[in-house]
Amino acid sequence: MDTIVSLFLIFIGAALINNFVLHYFVGICPFIGVSRRVDLAFGMGCAVTFVIGIAATLSWTLTFYILRPEAPLSAWLWNSMGADPTTVVDLSILSYIAYIFVIASSVQFVEMYVKKFFPSLHRSFGVFLPLISTNCAILFACLEIMKNLQGGDQLWGLHHALALSLGGGVGFTIAIVIMAGLREELELCDVPKALKGPGIALLVAGILAMAFMGFTGVDRGVADAIRTLTQH
Amino acid sequence: MDNTLITILLSAGILLVIAVLMALILGWANIAFHVPTDPKVAAVNEILPGANCGGCGFVGCSEYAEAVANGKAAATLCGPGGQDAANRIAETLGLDLGQTWPFKAVVHCSAKREQRLKQTPYFGEQSCAAANLVPGIQGCVYGCLGYGDCQDVCEYGAIDMVDGLAIIDVDKCTGCRACEKACPRGIITMIPFKTEEVLVVTCSNKDKGVLVKDVCTVGCIGCSACTKPADGLIEMVNDLPVVNYDKDSSGIDLHKSIEKCPRESLMFIGLHKDKKKAQGEPERIEANFATTVDQTEWRG
Numbered sequence: 001m002d003t004i005v006s007l008f009l010i011f012i013g014a015a016l017i018n019n020f021v022l023h024y025f026v027g028i029c030p031f032i033g034v035s036r037r038v039d040l041a042f043g044m045g046c047a048v049t050f051v052i053g054i055a056a057t058l059s060w061t062l063t064f065y066i067l068r069p070e071a072p073l074s075a076w077l078w079n080s081m082g083a084d085p086t087t088v089v090d091l092s093i094l095s096y097i098a099y100i101f102v103i104a105s106s107v108q109f110v111e112m113y114v115k116k117f118f119p120s121l122h123r124s125f126g127v128f129l130p131l132i133s134t135n136c137a138i139l140f141a142c143l144e145i146m147k148n149l150q151g152g153d154q155l156w157g158l159h160h161a162l163a164l165s166l167g168g169g170v171g172f173t174i175a176i177v178i179m180a181g182l183r184e185e186l187e188l189c190d191v192p193k194a195l196k197g198p199g200i201a202l203l204v205a206g207i208l209a210m211a212f213m214g215f216t217g218v219d220r221g222v223a224d225a226i227r228t229l230t231q232h
Numbered sequence: 233m234d235n236t237l238i239t240i241l242l243s244a245g246i247l248l249v250i251a252v253l254m255a256l257i258l259g260w261a262n263i264a265f266h267v268p269t270d271p272k273v274a275a276v277n278e279i280l281p282g283a284n285c286g287g288c289g290f291v292g293c294s295e296y297a298e299a300v301a302n303g304k305a306a307a308t309l310c311g312p313g314g315q316d317a318a319n320r321i322a323e324t325l326g327l328d329l330g331q332t333w334p335f336k337a338v339v340h341c342s343a344k345r346e347q348r349l350k351q352t353p354y355f356g357e358q359s360c361a362a363a364n365l366v367p368g369i370q371g372c373v374y375g376c377l378g379y380g381d382c383q384d385v386c387e388y389g390a391i392d393m394v395d396g397l398a399i400i401d402v403d404k405c406t407g408c409r410a411c412e413k414a415c416p417r418g419i420i421t422m423i424p425f426k427t428e429e430v431l432v433v434t435c436s437n438k439d440k441g442v443l444v445k446d447v448c449t450v451g452c453i454g455c456s457a458c459t460k461p462a463d464g465l466i467e468m469v470n471d472l473p474v475v476n477y478d479k480d481s482s483g484i485d486l487h488k489s490i491e492k493c494p495r496e497s498l499m500f501i502g503l504h505k506d507k508k509k510a511q512g513e514p515e516r517i518e519a520n521f522a523t524t525v526d527q528t529e530w531r532g
C-alpha cells in the first residue's frame with residue numbers, strides 16, 4: 001500500500017505541485033513556441049510525455065547499473081581493474097553527457113519508428129519530435145531520477161522513475177494546453193506593441209505559475225487522507 | 233593502478249560503449265525502418281520556397297510537393313515561388329505548363345476615409361473582422377473598412393493603409409492569398425497580371441446608383457458607360473462592371489473606358505512602379521522629431 005501511495009504522490013507532485021514548467025521553469029522553449037493553438041499544444045504535450053517516459057526508463061537503467069555510487073556494474077569493473085576497494089566508485093560526473101546521449105538517440109529512434117509504422121502520427125507530430133531532443137524538461141526528469149539514486153535508504157525503483165516522468169509529462173501537457181487557451185484569447189486583446197508575442201506570453205506564464213503555487217501542500221493532505229482511509 | 237587513472241579510463245570506456253551502442257542501434261534502425269520516398273517529391277520540395285504560407289491550399293510546402301509529384305495538383309499554385317518555381321517544377325517533372333501569369337491581390341474599393349459616409353461612431357476592437365459585425369459602421373456595406381486586417385496578415389509588407397484604404401504594392405505581392413482570406417468583406421481578389429498594367433474595377437457596391445451616391449463619392453453607380461469602348465471585355469453583373477481577364481485585351485484601348493467613368497471606379501494597377509518612380513522621385517525629407525514625437529498615439 002505504501003508503494004502505491006508514494007507512487008501516487010510522486011505523480012501528483014510532478015504533475016501539479018512541482019509542475020516542471022510552472023514551478024521549475026524547465027521546458028520554456030516549447031511552452032512559449034508551440035502554445036499558439038490548443039490542438040498543436042496538446043500534440044506537443046503528448047509527444048513530450050511519450051519521449052519523457054522512454055528517456056526516464058533508459059536513464060534509470062543507466063543510472064542504477066552504471067552511474068550511481070556503488071552501482072553494481074561499475075563496481076565490478078572497478079574491482080576487476082585492481083583499484084582500491086575501500087574507495088566508493090562514483091561515476092555521477094558522467095550523468096549529463098550520458099543522458100544527452102541517451103535522450104538524443106532515443107528521440108531519433110522513436111522518430112524513425114513512428115515514421116515507418118505510424119505515418120499519420122508522424123505527420124501530425126511534424127517538427128516537434130526532433131525538437132524534443134533538446135527539451136530541458138526531459139533532461140530535468142533524468143536528473144531528478146539521478147538525485148533519488150544517490151544513496152540513502154530509499155533508492156528509487158523503475159516504477160518511481162516512471163511515475164515521475166509520466167507525472168511530469170502530464171503536468172507539461174496541462175500547462176501548455178492552458179497556456180495555448182489563454183494565448184488564443186490574447187490574440188483578441190489590445191496588447192501594447194512592445195509586449196506583443198513572447199513578452200506577454202511570459203507575463204501570463206508568470207501569473208499562471210503563481211496560480212499553481214496554490215497546489216503547495218496538496219500532496220501531504222492527500223497522503224494523510226489515504227492513510228486514514230486505509231487504517232479503518 | 234592509481235584510482236584517478238582508473239576513474240578516467242572507466243569513464244571514457246563507459247561513454248565509448250554507450251556511444252557505440254547507440255550508433256549501432258540507430259544505424260540498424262535507419263536500415264530497418266527505412267521508408268522509401270519518391271525522389272520526385274524531394275526534388276519538388278527543394279524548389280518550393282518553404283514559406284509554408286498555405287496559399288496553394290495545402291497545409292505546407294511538403295504536402296503540396298507530394299500532391300504535385302503525384303499529379304494531384306497543378307504546378308502553378310505556389311504564389312511566393314511564382315513563375316520561376318512553376319517553370320522549375322515543370323522542368324523537373326517533365327510537365328507542359330502552357331502560358332501562365334503571376335496572380336496578384338487587388339482591392340476592389342477606392343474610397344478613402346473622407347470619401348465614404350460614416351454612420352455610427354465606433355470605439356471597439358480596431359480590426360475589420362470585429363467592426364464588420366457592427367451594423368451601420370459605414371454607409372457602404374461593401375467597401376473597405378480601413379482597420380488593416382489585410383495589412384496585419386501580409387508577411388511581405390505589400391499592403392499599406394493610406395487614409396483608411398488598403399493599397400497593395402503589386403511588386404511586393406507574392407500572391408499568397410493571406411489578405412484575400414483575412415478581408416471580412418471579401419473585396420480583395422487575385423487577378424492575373426498578363427500585362428504590366430491591368431484594368432481593375434475598384435468598387436464592390438452592388439446597389440443602384442442613387443443609393444451608392446448617398447454613401448460614397450467615388451463608388452460605381454452602374455451606368456455601364458465603361459462597357460461600350462471595351463468591346464465585350466467588360467460586362468455588367470449586379471450593377472457592377474466585371475472585367476473578363478480570360479479574354480485577350482490587346483487592341484482594345486482601355487484608357488477610353490476609364491475616361492468614360494463618371495466616378496473613380498476603374499483604374500489601372502501596374503507592376504514595376506519603382507522603375508517609374510525612379511525617373512522623377514522627389515528628394516527624401518528628413519524627419520523632424522520635434523514635431524513628430526509629441527503626436528505619437530499611445531494605445532497602451
